[in-house]
Amino acid sequence: MRKPNIRLNRINDKTKLLLKFNYISSVLSLIIGLICSYIFHMYGTIPYVFYFYFVLNLLNIAAFNKHKNLTAMAICTSVLSFLSTVVITLFSGGINSPFIFILGLIVLAGYISTRVFGKVYLYLIITTIILIYLIDYINFDFIINEVPDSSRDLFSLLSILFSVYLLGGVLGKNLLNTHHKLYRSKARIEKSVDEKENLLREVHHRVKNNLQTVSSLLNLQARNTPNEQIKELVKSSQNRVIAMAMIHEMLYVRDNLSKIEFGSYVQELTQYLLRTVERKDRNIDVVLNIPDTLLSIDTAIPLGLLINETVTNSIKYGFKNQDKGEITIELEKRYQNKFILKISDNGAGFPLDYDFKNSNTLGIRLIHNLARQLQGTIERLPTQTGTIYKLVFQDIASQFNP
Structure with missing residues (x-):
């Protein structure tokens, strides 16, 4: 029953992490979208992408509460995050946009989900960054920087704070908790193994002592009979007992118990x-x-x-x-x-x-x-x-x- 419980705990941990990431990223997206609209006076694509991400991610969470499919929610979250980040990056400076660092968080989130997702995200995002660089290098006219000159420093600050909070407050904190759980689990396992080894060592020690007792009884019995043939038979049995006792003694005194x-x-x-x-x-x-x-x-x-x-x-x-x-x-x-x-x-x-x-x-x-x-x-x-x-x-x- 232990393996299913471990698997269930792992799924529960991933579910909590993904839900926490979705809720926090949605709320932060709404806040940044409002700041872009009403403080930075940005009326183009960027604030609407933040709003769309907020709404669609909440719908994704609501859908998960009904279908309970963790993989489906993870895929929807990754696709929404990836597309939103790419669009905001393209319209806020391209390869020079501070928001491009969010793509690194997507890779990390992918590896937390599954190793396969992590590899897919890694190669996809590397390819995407190269494409963004090529778009900047070719200088397509349809790509413009919507962030006003007067607000670019503040937008950079918001982007960095957004990245750092998601990295440290959500993903990093989860990694630290996971590390502590693994450490405590390892300590419990090592303690259990030590206890079992000591118990097994004690078993070998007692078996050796019992076999030696049997050998001593056989020796006494051989001494109390005048029949030489019986003495030979008892001595042969005694040697067989000693042959087995030696094995248990070696297991008891040496490190290898098996x-x-x-x-x-x-x-x-x-x-x-x-x-x-x-x-x-x-x-x-x-x-x-x-x-x-x-x-x-x-x-x-x-x-x-x-x-x-x-x-x-x-x-x-x-x-x-x-x-x-x-x-x-x-x-x-x-x-x-x-x-x-x-x-x-x-x-x-x-x-x-x-x-x-x-x-x-x-x-x-x-x-x-x-x-x-x-x-x-x-x-x-x-x-x-x-x-x-x-x-x-x-x-x-x-x-x-x-």
């Missing part, structure tokens, strides 16, 4: 796995080849769990009979949001007859499920030594993204 710096995350995760899964009598290195990449939380969580499974399998089973080993993780960005992730090790690898796709082990099934969650595919590439996983996936837009 994107994960993937390289830093993988480095923290693999170092944690090496500390908790690797035997102390072995030396396994992890080599990362990951460019600066930001991934959404909806991508980072399943991807982190997938890396957790593959790296854990490599550490636990790939180097059983080896004292040293190396695990390599490479990320390559292809096109749009497509990525290729390769996880390889130089360990013992799988038996040649091992059916990777139809395996019933929990870890392998979980890897396939996570790949589908990433809207991607995973395969084990043939190799003479070790194991190579190739995952093709795409970054999934997070629900927290702006």
